[in-house]
Amino acid sequence: xxxxxxxxxxxxxxxxxxxxxxxxxxxxxxxxxxxxxxxxxxxxxxxxxxxxxxxxxxxxxxxxxxxxxxxxxxxxxxxxxxxxxxxxxxxxxxxxxxxxxxxxxxxxxxxxxxxxxxxxxxxxxxxxxxxxxxxxxxxxxxxxxxxxxxxxxxxxxxxxxxxxxxxxxxxxxxxxxxxxxxxxxxxxxxxxxxxxxxxxxxxxxxxxxxxxxxxxxxxxxxxxxxxxxxxxxxxxxxxxxxxxxxxxxxxxxxxxxxx
Numbered sequence: 001x002x003x004x005x006x007x008x009x010x011x012x013x014x015x016x017x018x019x020x021x022x023x024x025x026x027x028x029x030x031x032x033x034x035x036x037x038x039x040x041x042x043x044x045x046x047x048x049x050x051x052x053x054x055x056x057x058x059x060x061x062x063x064x065x066x067x068x069x070x071x072x073x074x075x076x077x078x079x080x081x082x083x084x085x086x087x088x089x090x091x092x093x094x095x096x097x098x099x100x101x102x103x104x105x106x107x108x109x110x111x112x113x114x115x116x117x118x119x120x121x122x123x124x125x126x127x128x129x130x131x132x133x134x135x136x137x138x139x140x141x142x143x144x145x146x147x148x149x150x151x152x153x154x155x156x157x158x159x160x161x162x163x164x165x166x167x168x169x170x171x172x173x174x175x176x177x178x179x180x181x182x183x184x185x186x187x188x189x190x191x192x193x194x195x196x197x198x199x200x201x202x203x204x205x206x207x208x209x210x211x212x213x214x215x216x217x218x219x220x221x222x223x224x225x226x227x228x229x230x231x232x233x234x235x236x237x238x239x240x241x242x243x244x245x246x247x248x249x250x251x252x253x254x255x256x257x258x259x
Contacts, residue, residue, distance in 0.1 A: 003190040003191065004055070004189060004190060004191065004192055005136060005137070005140070005189040005190050006140070008089065008113050008189065009113060009115065009137055009140070009142040011088050011089065011113070012086070012112075012113035012114075012115050012142075013115060013142070015086075015087065015088065016115065016116050016118060016119065020087065020094070021094070021116070021118045021119045021121070021122040022118065022122075023094065023121070023122050023125035023126060030124070030127070030128065030129040030130075030157075030158040030159060031127075031129065032080075032105075032106060032107035032108075032129045033107065033129065033160060034047070034079075034080045034107040034109060034129055034130040034160050034162070034180070034181065035160055035180045035181060035212060037079045037080055037106065037107050038079055038080075038181070038212055038214075038234065038235045039212070041079045041235075043077065043256045043257060043259065044225050044229070044236060044255060044256050044257070044258045044259045045079040045234065045235040045236065046077070046078050046079055046225075046235075046236050046237075046238055046252060046255050046256050047078065047079060047080040047081070047082050047109060047214070047235065047236070047237040047238070048073040048076070048078035048080075048081055048082070048238055048239075048242050048248075048252055049081070049082040049083075049084065049111065049237060049238065049239030049242070049243070050066055050069050050070060050073075050081060050082065050083045050084060050096060050100075050239075050243070051084040051090050051091070051092065051111075051239050051240070051243060052084075052090075052091040052092075052243070053089075053090055053091035054089070054090055054239075054240065055089050055090075055192060059091075066083070066096040066099050066100050067099055067100055067103055069243070069248060070100035070103055070104050071100075071103055071104065072248040072249045072252075073104075073242070073248060073249075073252060074104045074105070074106055075249050076248060076249035076250070076251070076252025076253050076256065077252050077253055077256035077257075078106060078252055078256070079106065079107075079235070080106050080107040080108065080109055080129075080130075081100065081104060081106060081107070081108050081109065082108075082109040082111045082132075082237060082239070083096050083097050083100070083108060083109065083110060083111060083128075084096075084111050084112070084239075085097065085110055085111065085112045085122075086111075086112045086113055092111075092112070094122060094126050095126070097110060097123075097126040097127055097128055098126045098127055101126070101127035107129040107130060107160075108127065108128050108129050108130070109128065109129070109130045109131065109132065109162060110122075110123040110126070110128035110130070110131045110132065111131075111132045112131070112132065113134070113137070114131060114132065114133055114134070114137075114143075114150075115137060115142050115143045115144060116143070116144045116145075117144065117145060117150070117153050119131075120150070120153055120154050120157055120159065121157070123154075123157070123159055124157040124158065124159060128159060129159065129160065130159055130160035130161065130162055130180070130181075131154060131159055131160075131161060131162070132162050132164060132183075133147065133150060133151070133154075133161055133162070133163050133164065133179070134163075134164045134189075135147070135163060135164060135165045135166075135170040135173060135174055136165075136166065136170060136189065138150075139170070147163075147177060148177065148178070151163075151177060151178050151179055152178070155178070160180040160181070161178075161179045161180050161181070162179070162180070162181045162182075162183050162214065163177060163179035163181070163182055163183065164183040164184075164185050164216065165182060165183065165184055165185070165202075166184070166185045166187075166188060166189065166198065167202075168201075168202055168205065168206065171184065171202050171206060172206060174211075175206075175208070175209045175211055179211075180212070181211070181212045181213075181214050181235070182208070182211045182212065182213050182214070183213075183214045183215075183216050183237070184198060184199045184202055184203070184213060184214070184215050184216065184233070185198070185216045185217050186198045186199055186215065186216060186217040186218045187216070187217035187218065194217055194218035195218070196215075196218050196219075196224060196227065196228065199215040199228055199231050199232075199233055200227075200228075200231040203231050203232035203233065204231070204232075207232075208232065208234075212234050212235060213232065213233050213234050213235070214233065214234070214235040214236065214237055215228045215231075215233035215235075215236050215237070216236075216237040217237070217239075219236055219237075219238045219241065219255075220241045221241070221254065221255075222254050222255060222257070222258035223258075225255055225258035225259065226258055226259065229258075229259060236255070238255060242255075
């Protein structure tokens with residue numbers, strides 16, 4: 001049955017074929033470790049996401065100023081910044097990363113529908129420190145290389161890997177990889193439905209095995225952070241609720257101080 005995850009993958013393949021990810025003239029090497037930033041954080045480790053649109057919310061923020069948003073996120077206490085670079089469904093641009101790279105002194109995660117090594121090259125070229133890989137895209141056979149090959153290639157470029165899962169099976173599979181951080185997405189990319197209890201159900205049954213576990217999607221306030229922390233999540237990726245706020249710094253401080 002064809003679902004939204006299939007649509008995302010098919011769109012990504014089309015975007016790759018247009019040459020969007022073929023970056024020339026830039027080579028901004030990684031400077032920061034997202035994994036270390038999480039481990040060394042004394043407050044709630046929040047990765048704050050720059051995204052101006054999404055399939056589930058449509059337009060999220062009208063003032064498309066990634067530089068200002070990124071600086072406010074850093075001043076608010078974010079441990080890292082996730083930047084959506086997927087152009088068709090999330091309104092992202094690769095240039096957003098290079099625009100904010102020199103403005104902030106925290107790690108930057110490139111978040112996209114990554115299927116090809118050329119996208120890893122692009123992440124390295126524009127100055128990302130880490131990138132997102134999605135377990136289910138490999139399980140469905142959309143990616144040009146195996147998961148192990150893509151993780152190894154990212155590492156060879158000096159990039160850390162956040163490997164996203166949604167089901168118990170995906171989580172258990174991810175634990176035996178060399179991914180630096182394991183994400184549990186509370187959003188089902190097949191249907192776009194969100195349930196914070198996805199993190200709870202998985203971590204109640206399966207210990208992290210020493211991996212850093214990040215909970216993603218659906219986080220609205222400090223109570224959600226406390227709930228997910230009790231479930232066993234060690235870090236948190238928050239996008240829409242921050243981007244919708246009229247006070248990005250203040251919203252981040254609320255989340256960062258939740259614990």
